[in-house]
Each structure stands twice: as structure tokens, then as C-alpha cells.
Amino acid sequence: MRLALFEPDIPQNAGTLFRLGACLDIPVDLIEPCGFVLSERRMRRAALDYLAHVDLTRHSSWKAYREWHRSNDQGRLVLLTSKGDKNYADFSFRPNDTLMVGRESAGVPDSVSSAADAKLRIPMAKGLRSINVAQAAAMVLGEALRQTNGFPR
Numbered sequence: 805m806r807l808a809l810f811e812p813d814i815p816q817n818a819g820t821l822f823r824l825g826a827c828l829d830i831p832v833d834l835i836e837p838c839g840f841v842l843s844e845r846r847m848r849r850a851a852l853d854y855l856a857h858v859d860l861t862r863h864s865s866w867k868a869y870r871e872w873h874r875s876n877d878q879g880r881l882v883l884l885t886s887k888g889d890k891n892y893a894d895f896s897f898r899p900n901d902t903l904m905v906g907r908e909s910a911g912v913p914d915s916v917s918s919a920a921d922a923k924l925r926i927p928m929a930k931g932l933r934s935i936n937v938a939q940a941a942a943m944v945l946g947e948a949l950r951q952t953n954g955f956p957r
Contacts, residue, residue, distance in 0.1 A: 805897075805954050806831045806878065807941060808904040810866070810912050813839035817908060819850025820938040826857040828949065829956045833902070834862045835869045839909075866916060878902055880921040884944050885911055886934045888925030895924055897948035905937045 807830050812818040818838065825832035840847060848855065863869035873881065879900030884892070904920070906912035917923065926940055934940070949955045 805899060805945070805948060805952065806833060806902040807945060808833040808835060808869070808881075808902050810835045810904055810906045810916060811837060811839070812937075813908045814937075815840040815847030816850040817936065817938045819847040819852075819855075821905075821941055822847075822851045822858045822860065823854040824938070824942055824945070825859065826851075826854040828945065829859075830945065830949075831859040831861065833869060834860060835866055836862060836864055839907070870919065873902070881919060882922045882924060882948075883912065883917060883920035884926075884940055885917065885923050886925055886928075887911070887917075888923040890922065890924055891927055892924040892944045892947060895922060897951045899952045899954060901948060903941065903945055903948060905941050908937050 807821060807825055809818060809821055809832065822832055824830070863872060879898060879902060881904060882901050883904050883906070885906065906916070924944065926935055926943060928935065
């Protein structure tokens with residue numbers, strides 16, 4: 805199981821997701837460019853001292869990430885999106901899935917969405933747009949790890 809961040813905008817969310825990856829022993833792929841400098845104080849503050857423990861792979865672009873993903877047999881790319889066609893709780897996760905989240909401001913472009921093997925959504929109350937990207941990733945990653953018995957021991 806992996807977590808991929810597509811061009812994150814908000815350093816605090818990226819730091820929180822790095823911390824989540826470190827704590828759950830989940831590798832994190834960072835697809836650049838980011839909307840902030842990685843050494844930014846707000847990102848480091850959110851990650852606390854967990855930043856040194858995250859298995860982080862940086863990719864210079866979507867194209868570089870896709871080439872790496874394919875050549876390293878990384879399994880399915882599962883996109884978490886408010887436009888998803890399947891409820892995440894009804895999806896059968898596999899141990900080698902990569903859960904991807906998009907930019908907080910704009911999600912992912914159509915070219916990235918069309919490359920996803922699955923597009924999942926979190927059901928929400930009518931009239932509301934989205935859940936914070938870090939909270940959404942944690943919810944869905946928790947379900948994926950529960951299904952695959954992938955929690956650290």
C-alpha cells in the first residue's frame with residue numbers, strides 16, 4: 805500500500821500526510837510541483853519529528869511519477885475524488901494499491917483522473933463539497949489497511 809500526493813497546495817496537509825505515512829509505515833509519493841517549499845515551517849510543524857521516519861519518494865512531475873509507477877509494478881492507482889463513481893467502503897482494496905489524493909484547490913486534471921484504475925468517493929451530506937484531504941486520506945487508508953490486514957504490528 806502507498807499514498808500519493810498530487811501537487812499539494814497546503815503545507816500543513818502535506819505534513820499531516822507525511823506523518824500519517826510514517827506512523828502507519830506507508831510509503832508516500834510526492835508528485836511535484838508543490839504549492840509551497842518542502843522546508844516550509846508550516847509543513848515541518850505539521851509533520852513534527854515524524855518527517856525523518858517517512859519513506860518519501862519525490863517525483864518531479866506527473867509524467868515522471870507515471871513512468872516510475874509503471875516500471876516498478878506498483879499495482880492499481882486508486883484516486884480519491886469527490887467525483888468518484890464508487891463509495892470507498894464498497895471497494896475491494898489490494899495490498900499493492902496506491903491511494904492518490906489531489907490538490908486541495910483543484911483536485912487532479914482530467915489526464916490524471918483518466919489514468920486512475922478506480923475513482924472513489926466518501927459519501928457526504930447534501931450540499932457540502934469535500935472533506936479535508938488529509939482527513940479523507942486517513943479515512944480511506946484506514947479502510948484499505950483494515951481490508952488488507954496492512955496495519956503495522
